[in-house]
Amino acid sequence: MSGDPVVRLAGVSVERQGRRVLEDISFSLDAGHFLGVVGPNGAGKTTLLRAMLGLVPIAAGRIEVFGRPPGGASPEVGYVPQRHAVAASFPATVRDVVMMGRLRRLGWLERPRAADRESVARSLARVGMQDRAERPIGRLSGGEQRRVMLAQALCASQRLLVLDEPTIGLDLPAEQAFYALLRSLKEELGLTVIAVSHDLVALAAEADELVCINRSMHVHGNPEDVVHSHALREAYSCEFNFLAGEIAHHERIGRER
Amino acid sequence: MIEFAFMQRALAAAVLVGVVCGALGFFVVLRRLAFIGVGISHSAIGGVAIGVVAGVSPLLTAAVFAIAVALGIAAVGRRSALSEDAVIGVFFSGSMALGVVLFSLQRGYQQDLFGYLFGDVLAISGRELATLAAATALVLIALAFAFRRLFFIAFDEEIAQAYGQPVGLLNTALLVLLALTIVIGVRLVGAILVEALLVIPAACAALWASGWRAQLVLATGLGAASGVLGLALAYWLNLAAGASIVLVSAGLFFASLALRRGGPA
Numbered sequence: 001m002s003g004d005p006v007v008r009l010a011g012v013s014v015e016r017q018g019r020r021v022l023e024d025i026s027f028s029l030d031a032g033h034f035l036g037v038v039g040p041n042g043a044g045k046t047t048l049l050r051a052m053l054g055l056v057p058i059a060a061g062r063i064e065v066f067g068r069p070p071g072g073a074s075p076e077v078g079y080v081p082q083r084h085a086v087a088a089s090f091p092a093t094v095r096d097v098v099m100m101g102r103l104r105r106l107g108w109l110e111r112p113r114a115a116d117r118e119s120v121a122r123s124l125a126r127v128g129m130q131d132r133a134e135r136p137i138g139r140l141s142g143g144e145q146r147r148v149m150l151a152q153a154l155c156a157s158q159r160l161l162v163l164d165e166p167t168i169g170l171d172l173p174a175e176q177a178f179y180a181l182l183r184s185l186k187e188e189l190g191l192t193v194i195a196v197s198h199d200l201v202a203l204a205a206e207a208d209e210l211v212c213i214n215r216s217m218h219v220h221g222n223p224e225d226v227v228h229s230h231a232l233r234e235a236y237s238c239e240f241n242f243l244a245g246e247i248a249h250h251e252r253i254g255r256e257r
Numbered sequence: 258m259i260e261f262a263f264m265q266r267a268l269a270a271a272v273l274v275g276v277v278c279g280a281l282g283f284f285v286v287l288r289r290l291a292f293i294g295v296g297i298s299h300s301a302i303g304g305v306a307i308g309v310v311a312g313v314s315p316l317l318t319a320a321v322f323a324i325a326v327a328l329g330i331a332a333v334g335r336r337s338a339l340s341e342d343a344v345i346g347v348f349f350s351g352s353m354a355l356g357v358v359l360f361s362l363q364r365g366y367q368q369d370l371f372g373y374l375f376g377d378v379l380a381i382s383g384r385e386l387a388t389l390a391a392a393t394a395l396v397l398i399a400l401a402f403a404f405r406r407l408f409f410i411a412f413d414e415e416i417a418q419a420y421g422q423p424v425g426l427l428n429t430a431l432l433v434l435l436a437l438t439i440v441i442g443v444r445l446v447g448a449i450l451v452e453a454l455l456v457i458p459a460a461c462a463a464l465w466a467s468g469w470r471a472q473l474v475l476a477t478g479l480g481a482a483s484g485v486l487g488l489a490l491a492y493w494l495n496l497a498a499g500a501s502i503v504l505v506s507a508g509l510f511f512a513s514l515a516l517r518r519g520g521p522a
Contacts, residue, residue: 053419054419055415055418055419071421079416079419081413081416081419083413089463089467090287090412091463091467091468091469091472092408092412092468093468096468096469100405100408100412100416100417100420103405103406103409103422104422108403109402152416156420
């Protein structure tokens with residue numbers, strides 16, 4: 001079992017209102033790898049993530065997450081969806097929000113136990129938010145809220161993280177800080193990560209593999225090959241050139257910080 | 258005032274209703290369910306009228322009818338292209354019109370209708386008070402049971418669903434609890450004003466506190482306090498009891514607004 005892929009999709013199609021929004025998607029992801037999912041607007045990237053989480057039904061094909069069909073019963077997946085900032089008035093502290101990630105391990109009549117509180121404290125420390133545990137979540141900056149959501153996902157699972165546009169709305173320094181944090185967590189915990197982003201360059205610099213979709217599969221491979229492929233340009237329906245050394249430049253900035 | 262048995266019962270009812278409306282009102286304000294609450298509360302008139310015509314407990318039929326309307330609003334809203342407020346408007350106006358028509362077929366039309374529209378807590382019997390207490394306990398126990406999960410859904414419904422929480426079931430349960438709470442409150446302040454007890458104490462609490470624990474305690478306390486102070490005001494000044502309760506609640510809100518213009522610390 002240890003050599004089996006963490007995620008496996010075979011011929012997956014998804015329909016919405018009678019129309020196919022995803023067609024024949026197939027790929028697998030091994031443990032400890034970081035898969036970036038890219039594609040133009042409306043390509044079905046978020047739908048693909050939601051199908052992997054069991055939030056949308058599939059019309060054809062098969063999805064396996066840790067060898068089982070996807071669904072919320074498995075405490076194996078941590079999820080950070082695309083979202084706007086939390087309302088300033090939402091009456092929860094950072095600690096309250098992170099503790100929500102433990103809820104599926106608790107029975108209806110159970111209160112959080114010492115192990116749950118320790119898990120929250122560890123997750124907050126890992127994302128560098130331990131000093132803000134009692135702050136109202138709505139008063140944090142966008143980058144800080146994103147870290148808290150990552151801590152919540154780590155409380156839910158330290159095996160697989162699924163992230164939808166995790167850096168949307170963040171400026172460049174905050175984006176780089178987020179990816180640096182993700183990189184260190186991946187190395188420390190052996191996380192498997194799947195992330196959707198419209199920022200092709202940033203994701204190509206971070207991911208071990210890229211898959212590009214636009215309703216159907218266009219290309220899957222290592223980032224260097226994918227970004228220079230004709231299939232990528234076909235998916236986006238435009239020509240663009242990456243400046244020579246741009247991804248290396250991105251990495252250099254990351255290390256200096 | 259409290260030496261009279263009817264006032265003792267009325268005060269007990271006011272405290273019970275204030276507490277349960279404050280507790281559920283926390284979610285009404287948090288999840289912006291105020292207009293659904295208005296729709297359900299006005300529809301209770303239709304349910305009461307069915308009970309009067311059928312010769313069964315009007316509050317029992319109101320509870321069943323209000324739950325049906327709450328679930329109907331949710332179902333039609335999901336399945337149709339109409340906006341939620343349009344769906345609510347259809348249900349509540351239709352239900353209330355049904356109630357008025359049914360009442361018009363009965364003798365004693367204005368007396369009965371007025372009591373259910375604006376509350377008649379001073380006439381509450383010991384048996385009714387016991388029923389109200391039991392219903393309040395049921396709602397509070399259910400809310401306590403599901404609170405953490407309801408709060409998670411209020412924070413992010415998609416994440417809650419991804420982590421295996423029964424979102425559909427819990428949203429339905431919240432609407433059922435809302436309908437039951439509204440019917441509990443009809444006896445105190447009437448169908449027209451019960452929504453105020455769901456919204457105002459919780460909104461007031463949000464001005465004073467930033468955390469859910471403090472907001473819950475404040476909302477239930479302010480709800481109960483509005484009931485007691487409002488009844489006292491009505492007793493001493495010979496005013497309509499239900500409306501006095503709501504006026505006190507509104508007064509507490511505006512005073513809080515003036516004192517806490519910057520919101521909670």
